[in-house]
Amino acid sequence: MAKDKKLVEAITSMEEDFAQWYTDVVKKAELIDYTSVKGCMVIKPAGYAIWENIQRELDRRFKETGVENVYLPMFIPESLLQKEKDHVEGFAPEVAWVTHGGLTPLQERMCVRPTSETLFCDFYKNDIQSYRDLPKVYNQWCSVVRWEKETRPFLRSREFLWQEGHTAHATEEEAEARTQQMLNLYADFCEEFLAMPVVRGRKTDKEKFAGAVATYTIEALMHDGKALQSGTSHNFGDGFARAFGIQFTDKDNKLQYVHQTSWGMTTRLIGAIIMVHGDDSGLVLPPRVAPVQAMVIPVQQHKEGVLAKAAEVRDALAAAGLRVKLDDTDKSPGWKFSEQEMRGIPIRVELGPKDIENNRCVIVRRDTREKLEVALEDAAAKAAELMDVIQKDMFERARAHRDSHITDVKTYDEFRDAVEHKPGFIRAMWCGDEACEIKIKEDTTATSRCMPFVQEEISDTCVCCGRAAHKLVYWGKAY
Amino acid sequence: MAKDKKLVEAITSMEEDFAQWYTDVVKKAELIDYTSVKGCMVIKPAGYAIWENIQRELDRRFKETGVENVYLPMFIPESLLQKEKDHVEGFAPEVAWVTHGGLTPLQERMCVRPTSETLFCDFYKNDIQSYRDLPKVYNQWCSVVRWEKETRPFLRSREFLWQEGHTAHATEEEAEARTQQMLNLYADFCEEFLAMPVVRGRKTDKEKFAGAVATYTIEALMHDGKALQSGTSHNFGDGFARAFGIQFTDKDNKLQYVHQTSWGMTTRLIGAIIMVHGDDSGLVLPPRVAPVQAMVIPVQQHKEGVLAKAAEVRDALAAAGLRVKLDDTDKSPGWKFSEQEMRGIPIRVELGPKDIENNRCVIVRRDTREKLEVALEDAAAKAAELMDVIQKDMFERARAHRDSHITDVKTYDEFRDAVEHKPGFIRAMWCGDEACEIKIKEDTTATSRCMPFVQEEISDTCVCCGRAAHKLVYWGKAY
Numbered sequence: 001m002a003k004d005k006k007l008v009e010a011i012t013s014m015e016e017d018f019a020q021w022y023t024d025v026v027k028k029a030e031l032i033d034y035t036s037v038k039g040c041m042v043i044k045p046a047g048y049a050i051w052e053n054i055q056r057e058l059d060r061r062f063k064e065t066g067v068e069n070v071y072l073p074m075f076i077p078e079s080l081l082q083k084e085k086d087h088v089e090g091f092a093p094e095v096a097w098v099t100h101g102g103l104t105p106l107q108e109r110m111c112v113r114p115t116s117e118t119l120f121c122d123f124y125k126n127d128i129q130s131y132r133d134l135p136k137v138y139n140q141w142c143s144v145v146r147w148e149k150e151t152r153p154f155l156r157s158r159e160f161l162w163q164e165g166h167t168a169h170a171t172e173e174e175a176e177a178r179t180q181q182m183l184n185l186y187a188d189f190c191e192e193f194l195a196m197p198v199v200r201g202r203k204t205d206k207e208k209f210a211g212a213v214a215t216y217t218i219e220a221l222m223h224d225g226k227a228l229q230s231g232t233s234h235n236f237g238d239g240f241a242r243a244f245g246i247q248f249t250d251k252d253n254k255l256q257y258v259h260q261t262s263w264g265m266t267t268r269l270i271g272a273i274i275m276v277h278g279d280d281s282g283l284v285l286p287p288r289v290a291p292v293q294a295m296v297i298p299v300q301q302h303k304e305g306v307l308a309k310a311a312e313v314r315d316a317l318a319a320a321g322l323r324v325k326l327d328d329t330d331k332s333p334g335w336k337f338s339e340q341e342m343r344g345i346p347i348r349v350e351l352g353p354k355d356i357e358n359n360r361c362v363i364v365r366r367d368t369r370e371k372l373e374v375a376l377e378d379a380a381a382k383a384a385e386l387m388d389v390i391q392k393d394m395f396e397r398a399r400a401h402r403d404s405h406i407t408d409v410k411t412y413d414e415f416r417d418a419v420e421h422k423p424g425f426i427r428a429m430w431c432g433d434e435a436c437e438i439k440i441k442e443d444t445t446a447t448s449r450c451m452p453f454v455q456e457e458i459s460d461t462c463v464c465c466g467r468a469a470h471k472l473v474y475w476g477k478a479y
Numbered sequence: 480m481a482k483d484k485k486l487v488e489a490i491t492s493m494e495e496d497f498a499q500w501y502t503d504v505v506k507k508a509e510l511i512d513y514t515s516v517k518g519c520m521v522i523k524p525a526g527y528a529i530w531e532n533i534q535r536e537l538d539r540r541f542k543e544t545g546v547e548n549v550y551l552p553m554f555i556p557e558s559l560l561q562k563e564k565d566h567v568e569g570f571a572p573e574v575a576w577v578t579h580g581g582l583t584p585l586q587e588r589m590c591v592r593p594t595s596e597t598l599f600c601d602f603y604k605n606d607i608q609s610y611r612d613l614p615k616v617y618n619q620w621c622s623v624v625r626w627e628k629e630t631r632p633f634l635r636s637r638e639f640l641w642q643e644g645h646t647a648h649a650t651e652e653e654a655e656a657r658t659q660q661m662l663n664l665y666a667d668f669c670e671e672f673l674a675m676p677v678v679r680g681r682k683t684d685k686e687k688f689a690g691a692v693a694t695y696t697i698e699a700l701m702h703d704g705k706a707l708q709s710g711t712s713h714n715f716g717d718g719f720a721r722a723f724g725i726q727f728t729d730k731d732n733k734l735q736y737v738h739q740t741s742w743g744m745t746t747r748l749i750g751a752i753i754m755v756h757g758d759d760s761g762l763v764l765p766p767r768v769a770p771v772q773a774m775v776i777p778v779q780q781h782k783e784g785v786l787a788k789a790a791e792v793r794d795a796l797a798a799a800g801l802r803v804k805l806d807d808t809d810k811s812p813g814w815k816f817s818e819q820e821m822r823g824i825p826i827r828v829e830l831g832p833k834d835i836e837n838n839r840c841v842i843v844r845r846d847t848r849e850k851l852e853v854a855l856e857d858a859a860a861k862a863a864e865l866m867d868v869i870q871k872d873m874f875e876r877a878r879a880h881r882d883s884h885i886t887d888v889k890t891y892d893e894f895r896d897a898v899e900h901k902p903g904f905i906r907a908m909w910c911g912d913e914a915c916e917i918k919i920k921e922d923t924t925a926t927s928r929c930m931p932f933v934q935e936e937i938s939d940t941c942v943c944c945g946r947a948a949h950k951l952v953y954w955g956k957a958y
Contacts, residue, residue: 042549
C-alpha cells in the first residue's frame with residue numbers, strides 16, 4: 001500500500017496551490033515531459049492521444065462544412081511578414097528567426113510561422129483569379145512558434161500544435177457568416193465533445209487579433225475561476241487582400257478584393273480539459289475525448305480464472321464500442337486504481353474471485369467515484385450507457401460551476417470587490433471607451449473577455465466611468 | 480473544345496521530357512503550388528488528401544504493431560545535435576539555424592529538426608529507467624527541414640512532411656527485429672496500398688544513415704527507369720545510447736544501454752505514385768489511395784432528369800462504399816473528362832439522356848481507358864468491383880514494368896553499357912569494398928541501391944574489380 005499512497009500523495013491539492021496542482025497533473029498523468037529546449041515540451045502518448053481525438057472530431061466537423069486541408073511552409077520571409085502593418089506589429093516581437101541555411105547566411109532572414117495569414121495571402125494572390133475560384137475554405141494542422149517569455153505546458157508554450165483555417169470569399173457577408181459559423185462550431189465542439197461550457201462573444205477592439213476587423217471568441221471558466229480563451233475566429237474584411245493584392249474578376253468582369261477569415265484552436269484545449277474537469281486525484285476525462293474509456297482491473301489476478309474472466313469483460317466492452325484496456329501488469333490493484341484515476345479514465349471495472357463467484361463486477365465512475373454492482377452479462381451495456389451519462393453529468397457540473405461563478409456588478413466598487421473576492425466571470429456594462437478598459441486592467445488585472453452574443457442591460461452606465469453604456473462585457477482574470 | 484484541348488496539351492509527354500512531364504503533372508493535377516520560400520511548396524487540397532490517406536493507413540498499420548504517437552519540439556539546440564559524431568557530420572551542413580527569439584539573440588543557436596534522433600535520445604534518457612519502461616515504440620507525424628540546394632516538388636524539398644518512428648529496446652535482437660518489421664510494414668504498405676512494387680534490402684555502409692549500424696531500405700522503380708528510395712528503417716545498436724547515456728536497470732539490477740531504431744516515410748511517396756503510375760494524360764491514382772475514386776459526369780446535363788439521375792448514381796456508389804463525386808459544374812463534358820483524367824480519379828461514370836433512356840451508363844477506367852456499358856442498377860456493384868480490379872492490375876503492370884527493367888550483368892563493360900542503354904535496376908555482384916562502390920558511382924553515376932534480402936549468386940566475381948564476390952547488389956540511377 002505504500003506505493004499506492006505515494007502516487008496519490010505526489011499531487012498538490014487544488015485548494016492549496018492550483019498552479020502546482022496543474023503542473024503535477026500534467027506530469028503525473030504522463031501527458032508531457034520537459035525538454036532541453038526551454039518553453040518547449042514533449043507531448044507523451046497519453047497527451048498526444050487526447051490531441052488525436054480532438055483532431056479527428058474537429059476535422060470531421062470542419063469537413064462537413066466544406067473545409068479542405070492543405071499544408072503551407074513553416075517559414076515566412078521577413079518581407080512577407082511585413083506586408084500587413086498591424087499584423088507585423090503584433091507578431092514580430094515574438095518570432096524565432098532563421099538566419100542560416102547550412103553554413104550559408106540567408107539573403108533574407110525568415111521567421112518560423114507564428115500564424116500563417118501572410119503565407120496564405122501570398123498563396124491566394126496567385127490561386128484566386130475569378131469568382132469561380134471562390135470561396136476558398138482551407139485549413140492546416142501544424143505547429144507554430146511564438147517566443148513567449150513565460151511558458152506553461154499546454155497553456156503557453158513556445159511551440160504548440162494547432163489548426164488554422166484561412167478562407168477567402170467574394171463578399172463581406174459571406175466572410176462574416178463563415179467567421180461566425182466557425183466560432184459556433186468551436187463552441188459546439190467544446191460543449192458536446194469536451195463537456196466544457198463556453199461563453200460566445202466578440203472581442204473588444206483592444207483585444208482583437210492583429211490585423212482583424214472583428215475577432216470572435218469562446219471563453220471557458222477554469223476551476224480556479226480564471227478565464228481561458230479557448231478558440232477564436234477572425235474576420236479580416238479586405239484588409240489583407242488590399243495589403244497583398246488578392247483580387248478576383250467578378251461576374252460583371254470587374255476586379256474586386258476578396259474578404260478573408262481565419263480561425264484556430266490549439267493544444268491549449270488539453271490544458272482547459274485538465275482545469276475544468278480535474279480533481280485532487282488527477283485528470284478526469286470526458287468519455288468522448290478519453291483515449292481509454294474503461295480500464296478493467298482484476299483483483300487477485302493470480303487466482304485461477306480471474307484474468308480469463310477479466311479478458312472476457314474487456315472483450316465485451318470493446319464489442320459494445322468502448323475503448324477499453326485490461327491492466328494485467330504485476331502492480332497491486334490499489335496502485336492500478338490510483339493510476340486509472342490519475343489518468344482520468346472515465347470508468348474502471350473491478351473484478352475479483354468473489355465477484356466472479358457471484359457473477360458480477362463493480363464499475364466505478366471516475367467523475368463521482370460512485371460504485372455500481374453490475375451482473376457480468378450487463379457490464380458492457382451498463383458501461384456504454386455510463387459513457388453518455390458521465391459526458392452529460394460532467395458538462396452539467398462544469399456549467400453549474402461556471403454559472404455559480406458569475407458576478408453581475410453595477411459600480412466600480414462592486415467590480416473591484418468582485419475581482420478580489422469572487423473568482424470567476426464578472427459581468428458589467430461598458431461605455432465602449434478603450435480608456436475604461438485600460439483603467440480596469442491597470443486597477444484590477446481583470447481584462448475584457450468578450451461582449452457576449454446574448455446581450456442584456458444589467459445597468460445603463462459604464463461600470464468604470466459612469467457614462468451611458470449599452471454593452472454588456474464579461475470580464476475576468478485570464479490565463 | 481478549344482478549352483478541353485488546352486488542358487491536355489499543356490502537359491509535356493513523358494517520352495519527350497520526363498522531368499518536365501513530372502512538373503506539369505504536379506501543377507496541372509493541382510497537387511502543389513510554388514511559394515516565395517525557395518524550395519518549399521504549398522501542398523494543395525488534391526495533394527494533401529493523398530497524404531491524409533497515406534497517413535491514415537500507415538498510422539493504422541503502425542498502431543496494430545503497438546506504436547504510440549507523440550510530439551517532440553521542432554528545435555534542436557546545437558550542443559544536442561553534436562552529441563553523436565557521425566550523426567552531426569551527416570546533418571549539420573544542411574540544417575536551418577535559428578539565432579534569435581523575437582528581438583533577442585539566443586544564448587545557443589538551435590536548428591530546425593532535420594530528423595529527431597537527438598531529441599528522442601534526450602527524452603528517453605529521462606523517460607527510461609528500468610526494463611519495465613521498455614520497449615518504447617514511439618512515432619511522430621511532423622515536418623522536417625533540410626536545406627537542399629536543388630529541390631523538386633515531393634522528391635526533394637527543403638521542408639517536407641513525414642513520420643519518424645523512434646524505438647528503444649532492452650536487447651540487440653529485439654531492436655533488429657523491430658527494424659526489419661517496420662521495413663516489411665513499409666514494403667507491404669507500398670505494394671498493397673500504393674500498388675507499387677519494391678525491392679527490400681540493406682544499404683551498404685557507404686549509403687547507410689548517419690549514425691546507424693544498419694539501414695534497410697525499400698527501392699521502387701520509376702517509369703523512367705530511375706530508382707526511388709521510398710522508405711528506410713535503421714538499427715542504431717547502442718551507439719546513440721552510449722553517446723547520450725540512455726541506460727536502464729535490467730531484471731538482475733544491472734545497468735544496460737538500450738538498443739534503438741528509427742524509421743521514416745515521407746511525402747516523397749506522392750512523387751513515387753506519380754512516377755510509377757502516371758501517363759501522358761496526367762496522374763493515375765490507385766483506388767485505395769485515391770481521395771476521390773469515382774467521378775460521375777453527366778452529359779447534356781441541362782436536359783430534364785439527367786442531373787437527378789446522375790445524383791442517384793452518385794448516391795448508389797457512395798452507398799457501396801466508394802468515395803465518389805458528381806461534377807455538375809457548367810464546364811463541357813469533354814473538359815470534365817480531361818480534368819478527371821488529369822487528377823487520376825480511377826473511374827468516371829458517364830451518363831446522358833440516351834443512356835438513361837436505355838437504363839445504362841458508361842464506366843471508363845482511368846488506367847486502361849477501357850469503357851464498360853453497365854445497366855444503371857449494376858453501376859455501384861460494378862464500380863466497387865473495379866476498385867479491386869484496378870488496384871490489382873496497376874500493381875501487376877508496375878511489377879511487369881519493373882521486372883522488364885532489371886538487367887543482370889557480370890562484367891564492368893556490361894555494367895557500363897547497361898547504365899547507358901538500359902534504364903532500370905542493374906543487378907551485379909560486389910566484393911564488399913567501398914572503393915569499388917565509389918569507382919562505379921564516379922564512372923557511371925549509378926549508386927548501390929541495396930543488397931536485397933533475397934540473394935542470388937549471378938556470378939562469383941565483383942563486377943568492378945574482379946575479386947571474389949558474394950553480395951548481390953541492385954544498382955541504379957536514383958532520385
